[in-house]
Structure formats: C-alpha cells, structure tokens
Amino acid sequence: MEENILELRDVRTHFPIHKGFLVRRRTGAVRAVDGVTLSVRQGEVLGLVGESGCGKSTLARTILHLVPITGGAVILHGRDLGRASRAELLACRRDLQMIFQDPYASLNPRMTVHAMIAEPLLAHGICSKKDVQGRVDELMTLVGLAPRFARKYPHEFSGGQRQRIAIARALALRPRIIIADEPVSALDVSIQAQILNLLSQLCRGMNLSLVFIAHDLSVVRHISDRIAVMYLGRIVELGPAEDVIDRPRHPYTRALVSAIPVPDPGVERARKRIVLPGDPPSPINPPQGCAFHPRCPYAVDRCRLEVPLLAPAGPSREAACIRLDELP
Amino acid sequence: MPLLRVTDLRTHFHTRNGVYRAVDGVSFSVERGETLGMVGESGSGKSVTCYSIMGLVPQPPGRIESGSAMFDGVDLLRCSPGEARSVRGKRIAMVFQDPMTSLNPYLRISEQLIEPLLIHESVTRREALRQAHGMLEAVGINDAGHRIHFYPHEFSGGMRQRVMIAMALITRPELLIADEPTTALDVTVQAQILELIRSLQRELGMAVIYVTHDLGVVAGLCDRVQVMYAGRIVEEADADRLFREPLHPYTRALQRSIPSLQAKGRELFTIPGAPPDVSKPLPGCAFAPRCGFAADACTAGVPELAEAAPGHSHACIRARAGEIGPDA
Numbered sequence: 001m002e003e004n005i006l007e008l009r010d011v012r013t014h015f016p017i018h019k020g021f022l023v024r025r026r027t028g029a030v031r032a033v034d035g036v037t038l039s040v041r042q043g044e045v046l047g048l049v050g051e052s053g054c055g056k057s058t059l060a061r062t063i064l065h066l067v068p069i070t071g072g073a074v075i076l077h078g079r080d081l082g083r084a085s086r087a088e089l090l091a092c093r094r095d096l097q098m099i100f101q102d103p104y105a106s107l108n109p110r111m112t113v114h115a116m117i118a119e120p121l122l123a124h125g126i127c128s129k130k131d132v133q134g135r136v137d138e139l140m141t142l143v144g145l146a147p148r149f150a151r152k153y154p155h156e157f158s159g160g161q162r163q164r165i166a167i168a169r170a171l172a173l174r175p176r177i178i179i180a181d182e183p184v185s186a187l188d189v190s191i192q193a194q195i196l197n198l199l200s201q202l203c204r205g206m207n208l209s210l211v212f213i214a215h216d217l218s219v220v221r222h223i224s225d226r227i228a229v230m231y232l233g234r235i236v237e238l239g240p241a242e243d244v245i246d247r248p249r250h251p252y253t254r255a256l257v258s259a260i261p262v263p264d265p266g267v268e269r270a271r272k273r274i275v276l277p278g279d280p281p282s283p284i285n286p287p288q289g290c291a292f293h294p295r296c297p298y299a300v301d302r303c304r305l306e307v308p309l310l311a312p313a314g315p316s317r318e319a320a321c322i323r324l325d326e327l328p
Numbered sequence: 329m330p331l332l333r334v335t336d337l338r339t340h341f342h343t344r345n346g347v348y349r350a351v352d353g354v355s356f357s358v359e360r361g362e363t364l365g366m367v368g369e370s371g372s373g374k375s376v377t378c379y380s381i382m383g384l385v386p387q388p389p390g391r392i393e394s395g396s397a398m399f400d401g402v403d404l405l406r407c408s409p410g411e412a413r414s415v416r417g418k419r420i421a422m423v424f425q426d427p428m429t430s431l432n433p434y435l436r437i438s439e440q441l442i443e444p445l446l447i448h449e450s451v452t453r454r455e456a457l458r459q460a461h462g463m464l465e466a467v468g469i470n471d472a473g474h475r476i477h478f479y480p481h482e483f484s485g486g487m488r489q490r491v492m493i494a495m496a497l498i499t500r501p502e503l504l505i506a507d508e509p510t511t512a513l514d515v516t517v518q519a520q521i522l523e524l525i526r527s528l529q530r531e532l533g534m535a536v537i538y539v540t541h542d543l544g545v546v547a548g549l550c551d552r553v554q555v556m557y558a559g560r561i562v563e564e565a566d567a568d569r570l571f572r573e574p575l576h577p578y579t580r581a582l583q584r585s586i587p588s589l590q591a592k593g594r595e596l597f598t599i600p601g602a603p604p605d606v607s608k609p610l611p612g613c614a615f616a617p618r619c620g621f622a623a624d625a626c627t628a629g630v631p632e633l634a635e636a637a638p639g640h641s642h643a644c645i646r647a648r649a650g651e652i653g654p655d656a
Contacts, residue, residue, distance in 0.1 A: 051514040053484075115397065130618045158602050188369040189541060190599040193585040197596050215514060219586035242592060259519040260542030265567045268548035275523055279484045321489050 005077060005176055005209050006040040006063070006096075013055075017284065031057035031283045034233035035072070037310070040177065043207040045200070047224030047241060049217055049256070051280050055233040056213050058133045059179045064098055065127060066088060094124055097170035101182035103162030107154040113140070114150040139168040143198060160191035161243070167198065177209040184219060185292035196223055203205045214286070217260050221245040229253050230281055230323055232291040238319030250319040251296050251327065292323070298323055330357035331503060331535050332420075334380070337405075339373075339380045342388060346607040350376040352559035354395075354600065358503065363536045365550030366566065367543060367582075369459035370602055371488045373559040374539045379504045380405070382422050383412055399503070418448040421496035425508040427488035431480040437491050438476045445520045463494040466522055480638050486517035493524065500532055507539045514517040522549055537563070543586060546570060558604050558614035561633055576642040577652065613644070621646050 013027040021066050032055045050056050050183060061067045063074050065081055074081045076092050099105035107116060117136045121127040127135050137147040143164040154162055156221040163183060170178055180199065202221055203210050214220050220227055220241070227244040229237040229252065237250040248254045255274040263269055276295045281287055287294050293303040306322055313319040321327075339351040351373040358364050362384035365376045379385045381397050381404060397404040399420065402411055421444075424430040432440060441463065442456035451459070452638075464472035467490040480488055489509060496504060506525065510518040526549065529536055538549055546553050547567060554564040555578065563576040571614040574580045584597040601618040604610055613619070619626070625645055646652050 051516060129478075160602065188603075189543075189582060189585050190369060191602065193587070193596040193598040196587070197598060200362065217515070218586070222587040222592055256517060258510070258586070259515040259540060261518075261522075261548050263543040263547045263571065265547045265571055268544075273519055273523075275519050279486055279517070 003042045004039045006211075007044045007075040008036050008038045008059075008063070009074035009075065011036045011059070011062055011069065011074060013058050013067060016044075028284055031233050031286060034227065034283075034286070036230075036233075036235055037072075037230060038235060040211060042176070042207050042209055043115065043203070044198075045203055045210045045212055047220035047222045047227040048211060048213045048230060049215060049227060050230035051215065051256075053283070055228045055283070056230050058183050059230070060098065060179045060211065060213055061166055063179060064093070064096055065187075066098075078313070084119070090124075094173045095176040097173060097175040097178050099166050099170050099178060099180040099183045102186050103159055103166055104186070106166055107162055109154055112153055113145070113150050114159075116165065117168050117172055119177050124173060126173065135172070139172055142171065142202070143168045145196075155311070158191075159187050160194055163187065163195050164198070167195075167202070171202070171206075173207070174206075177211070177229040179211045179213070181213045182215070185214065185216065192219070199223065209219055217245055217257060229256065230278060232286055234291065234320065235318075236292065236321070237313075237317075237319045238310065239314070239319075243314075243317060247323060249313050249317065249327075250321050251298050252292050253319075255297075298327055331360045331400065332502055333357040333396075333398045334377075335396050335398075337377065337380055338393040339376050339385055339390060340393050343607075348607045350390075350606060351380060351608070353416070354556075354559070354561055356554055358535050358537060360535055361391045361529075361533050362504065362552065363538060363550045363644075365546035365553040366537060366556060367541065367546055367553060368556035369541060369603055371520050371606070372559075374556050374557040375507050375608075375623075378422065378507050378537065378539060382416055382420065384422075394655040395488065417444050418499045419452050419501055420503045420505065421499065421501040422507065423446065423489075423492050423496050423509045425511055427485060427492050427512065430492060433480050433487060434481055436477050437468065437483075440629075441476070441491070441495050441498060444495065448499055458638065459498060460494070463498045466493070466528065467491075467494045468520070469644075486513055486520060487514060489517075490524070493528075497528060497532065497534075501534055503535045504529075504538070505537045505539070508541070509543075510545065512603065514602070519544070524547070529562075543571075543583060544588075555582070558606055558610065560614065562615065562642065562644070563642040564633065565642075569640055573641070575636055575647045575652075576644045577619045577621050577647070579642075581618075581620075621652050623651075 011033055012035055012176040014031050014035040016026050018024045019027045036059060038266045062069050069082055076096060083093055092305055118132045119137055121132055121135060145164050156177045184195050202208060212223055227241045228235050231252050237253045239245060245257055246247050248257050256277045258274045278295055289304040289306055290308050293299040302322060308320040309324045310318040310320045313324055335355045337351055337354045340349040341350055344394055354377055368374045379445060392405055399415060402415060438460060441460035445451055445456040461472050461476055464476055469475055471489055472489045510521050540546060550567045553567050554561050559576050563579045574583055584590045587596060599618050604614050612629055613631050616622040616626040631643040631645045633641050635641045
C-alpha cells in the first residue's frame with residue numbers, strides 16, 4: 001500500500017477557444033483541469049467525485065494522455081508520461097487501462113466479445129495466436145461471463161454484462177492501475193451492486209489500483225479507500241473515504257453530502273439540507289479567488305481575493321478552504 | 329373519491345419480435361394533494377404507465393389492451409379526443425426525464441411557456457406572458473423578465489428542468505406526473521428541484537406522481553410508494569411503512585442493494601440475474617427466478633396484489649403465508 005504507483009503534479013488541461021473563421025484567434029481557454037496534485041498507491045481505490053463539468057472525466061483522459069496535457073506532469077511508476085516517447089507511452093498504457101461510462105457506446109457493435117478481448121492481447125504481442133483463446137476464456141470467467149458467449153456481439157448482452165466485457169478488456173493486459181469513469185452510472189441499482197462487487201474483488205485479488213470516478217457519493221464511499229472531491233478543475237478536499245463523507249470539512253463537500261437523498265423517510269424529514277444556490281460556474285471564466293465563493297454559504301470578502309490551496313485538515317486529510325478553522 | 333383511479337391497465341407493444349407486456353395489470357389511485365412514488369428498475373413499466381395515462385403511447389406499436397383511468401369522472405383511456413385534450417396539459421401535466429430533449433430548440437421559452445395557456449384558457453397573449461413571467465420567478469429563475477426570451481440552449485440542465493416545471497405548472501394542474509425529472513441532473517441540482525416541487529405542491533395543493541428508480545428520493549418526497557417489477561405492482565404502502573417493514577422480497581432486495589445502507593468494506597448485497605424479458609411468457613411470479621425465497625408454488629400462478637395490513641399491499645404468496653420472517 002505504501003508505494004505510489006501514479007502521481008499527478010500540478011496537472012493542467014486547458015482547451016483553447018478560437019474565434020473567427022478566416023483569421024482564427026485564440027480568445028480564451030476552458031480550464032477543465034486547473035492544477036491537480038494527487039497520488040495513487042499500489043492496491044488503493046481512489047474515488048474522484050464532483051458535479052458534471054468539474055473536470056473529473058477530463059482528468060481521467062489526461063492521465064491516459066488521451067487529451068494533450070497543458071501543464072504539470074503525470075508520473076506512472078517514476079516515469080513522466082509527458083516526456084515519454086511514443087514507444088514508451090505504448091508500454092505505459094499497458095499498465096494503465098480505462099473503463100468508460102456507457103457500455104452501450106464504448107464497445108464496437110461489429111466485434112464479437114472474443115475479438116474485443118483478444119485485440120489488446122494481440123496488439124501488444126502478449127499472447128501468441130494459439131494462446132489467445134485460453135486467455136480470453138480465462139478473462140471472461142474472471143469477470144463472471146460464461147466463455148460460451150465469446151462469439152456473441154455486444155447488442156446481445158444487457159448493460160451489466162456489457163460493463164463486464166469492458167472490464168475484461170481492461171484487465172487483458174494485466175494493468176497495474178485502472179481508471180473507471182462512471183462505470184456504474186448507466187446501470188440499475190441491482191446491477192450496480194454486482195459490478196461494484198466485481199471491481200472491488202478484482203482490486204483486492206490482483207493488488208490493482210483503481211481510480212473510481214462517479215457523481216454518486218454513496219457508491220464512492222462504499223468502494224473507495226480515499227476520496228478526492230473536485231470542483232471546477234481543482235481538488236477541494238481529500239481524505240479517507242468514510243471521514244470525508246461522514247465528517248466533511250470543505251463547505252462544498254458538506255453541501256454535496258447533504259444533497260444525497262437518504263433512503264429512510266424518518267431521517268429525510270429530520271435532517272437539514274444545505275441547498276446550494278445556482279449552478280456551477282463556467283470554467284471559461286472561473287470566479288476570482290476561491291471558485292466556490294459565489295455559492296458558498298460561508299464566503300467572506302477574503303474568499304474573493306485568495307485562491308485557497310490544499311492544506312492539512314486533520315489526520316491524513318486535506319481541504320482547500322481559507323476559513324476551515326472558522327467554520328461552525 | 330380519489331383524483332385518479334387506474335384500474336387493470338394493460339399496455340402491450342406489438343413488435344416483430346413479439347408482444348412486450350410493458351404494463352400488465354396495474355391498478356392504483358391517487359388522492360388530491362398526495363405524492364405517490366412509483367419505483368422500479370428500467371423496463372419495469374413505470375414510465376409506460378404514465379405515458380398511457382397521458383395518452384402518449386405511440387399506437388402502433390403500442391396498444392392499451394384493457395383498463396381504465398378515471399380522472400374526476402372521465403375515463404382518460406376511452407373518452408373523446410376533445411375531452412382528453414381538456415384534461416391533459418391543463419388539469420394533468422407532465423415533466424419528462426431529459427430536459428435537453430423535451431424542449432423545442434427552435435422556440436424561445438416564452439412561446440413554449442404560454443402555449444398551454446393560449447390553448448386551454450381564454451387569455452390574451454399579454455396576460456399569458458405576464459403569468460409565464462410569474463411562473464418563471466416561482467420556479468426560481470433569476471432575472472425572469474430577461475431570460476424569458478432565451479432559447480433552451482442558453483440554459484443549463486437544472487435551469488431547463490425548472491423551465492419544464494414552470495411549463496407544466498402554468499395551468500395550475502391538479503395532478504403533476506414527474507417522470508424521473510432529476511435523473512439527468514447532479515445531486516446538488518436535484519436537491520434544488522426536489523425542494524421546488526415540494527414547495528410548489530404545498531402552494532398549489534396538487535397531487536404528484538413521482539417516477540424514479542432512486543429509493544432515496546422517494547423517502548424524502550413521497551407519502552405513498554408503489555414498487556413495480558416486470559409491468560406489475562409488487563408492493564404498495566405508506567413511505568414510512570414501506571421503508572420500515574418491506575414485505576415483498578423484491579422491495580427488500582432493492583432496499584438492501586443501496587450502497588449507503590451497507591457497512592463499508594463488506595460485499596454489497598446483490599440481486600442475482602437480471603430483470604426478465606417481458607416479451608416471453610412468465611409463469612407465475614415474475615421475480616421468482618431471482619428470488620431467494622421462491623418455492624414451487626411461486627411459478628404456479630400469478631400472485632395478485634392484496635392487502636396485508638391496512639394501507640399495505642403486496643403480491644407475494646410466501647410473505648402472505650408468513651413463511652418469510654422479518655429478518656430473513
């Protein structure tokens with residue numbers, strides 16, 4: 001657990017905005033990810049939560065270098081992916097795999113399950129043609145699919161089964177770390193639980209690290225060892241999963257936690273909910289100072305001026321709020 | 329007399345691949361001012377039930393095979409188109425799941441907001457616009473006088489859902505059908521919308537049918553809940569009672585699959601298998617193949633929904649016989 005497998009140092013991903021048709025000028029940038037420093041230990045499940053548009057999916061894509069990085073460094077196993085050559089990057093990607101949100105869109109409808117799981121094995125030259133069949137069967141069994149379905153196409157499977165195919169494909173290269181971008185959001189509650197169990201079993205069994213991205217806090221609390229909360233491209237709170245959800249420190253995390261509906265009518269009636277005004281601001285023109293201050297119930301003048309940095313907030317916890325010690 | 333009484337509704341879809349019995353014998357009623365939660369997984373028939381009441385089932389392939397929906401003395405399933413029009417959109421309104429696709433992108437929201445008023449009430453355009461303005465303010469859109477002239481794309485997801493709600497409520501309906509209105513939204517925005525529905529309901533005294541798959545939302549909002557599975561209602565009770573002592577094995581399983589209710593680190597409880605294919609004949613109880621308590625008698629005949637205690641009905645023969653204890 002002690003070794004850091006993945007390190008992010010001040011990662012920034014900005015998307016330029018161009019105006020004009022003949023003369024294209026750069027007029028600004030969407031600061032999707034704006035200075036994220038984070039580390040993932042071997043065998044750890046790190047939950048990444050935040051509202052839509054907060055940059056969590058862009059961060060995932062940046063880690064894999066699926067979108068160009070604007071600043072900072074992604075360090076996998078001591079190697080800076082930004083400086084890696086194409087060949088090195090290819091090798092690194094074996095250690096780093098991704099599971100996408102929508103199993104209806106992320107699987108090629110014209111490929112059989114066998115072809116999809118075999119593709120990475122052959123592309124990376126891990127298996128010879130004659131060993132592929134055995135390895136594919138093994139992977140399908142591992143994720144709870146009967147190998148006799150290998151010749152079927154994605155449309156013949158339900159959502160949960162498709163997500164199992166995606167997991168098998170991600171595991172094919174024996175990665176050290178998997179990045180799962182909302183892997184259960186498209187699934188029904190009863191199916192969600194099956195996939196969550198599968199993911200945590202796999203992580204424990206294979207000492208695999210997992211970056212689990214989701215907007216559903218109860219799901220994240222269940223599966224993660226640590227949770228990072230993102231708001232407008234930055235991490236605002238970080239700490240052990242239960243601590244962050246049960247005793248949130250940052251005002252944004254507090255609001256987020258209080259917005260989760262509790263499936264118990266008695267509790268629901270009794271508790272007070274912090275309803276945040278407005279929508280998350282645009283990452284094109286983020287507010288000055290703390291990005292959360294326009295919606296924060298505790299904001300003071302100082303919040304408009306100073307950009308808060310992540311600072312220690314209790315045992316193995318960090319939060320980015322200048323008023324942390326003054327909050328009720 | 330209840331405001332709406334649906335009796336033995338059956339909506340089937342006749343396709344090339346067979347007959348999908350989406351709704352298969354559903355009976356329920358809604359009292360004035362009451363909030364009824366309709367819970368179930370995707371494909372359980374909850375949306376089709378609402379569409380049938382609203383006359384939105386495309387025919388063909390859909391066909392309403394039997395049943396009635398009495399709304400204040402009018403059978404919505406059999407009345408003349410004129411009678412139906414005088415009720416739908418005026419006295420019963422509906423809010424859909426996806427605010428991105430249910431507004432017309434070519435029309436300013438002012439036009440869309442006043443349309444129901446111009447159709448159902450003899451008001452001038454000026455008066456209709458004045459009311460639309462008031463309604464937008466009531467749903468919490470700042471600067472309504474200016475924003476009423478916006479197009480849908482100029483609003484965020486949460487704002488669009490507010491516009492949808494304003495549109496539905498502008499004729500001051502007696503019944504609002506909300507079909508997963510917050511599923512596409514973030515938790516913080518969901519909390520805003522739920523608060524809005526709650527306060528408007530108090531103000532207007534309307535009844536609400538709230539369709540969702542999220543038991544947490546139901547707990548905070550609904551007076552009464554009915555749980556659907558494979559086109560039928562399997563359990564129906566007061567919200568408090570349903571959460572405190574669910575009787576049907578499916579309701580219990582659904583409740584136990586929610587991550588937040590389970591100890592962290594433990595394996596999540598899952599319902600084995602997947603929801604049934606409603607195009608195939610299901611002998612007996614549709615849940616039996618996934619049910620831990622299924623016995624031979626369960627597949628012998630379709631269990632009827634019957635009252636187990638005052639105001640609490642379920643459709644499980646084993647629970648009725650007292651063969652499933654509260655801790656089982």
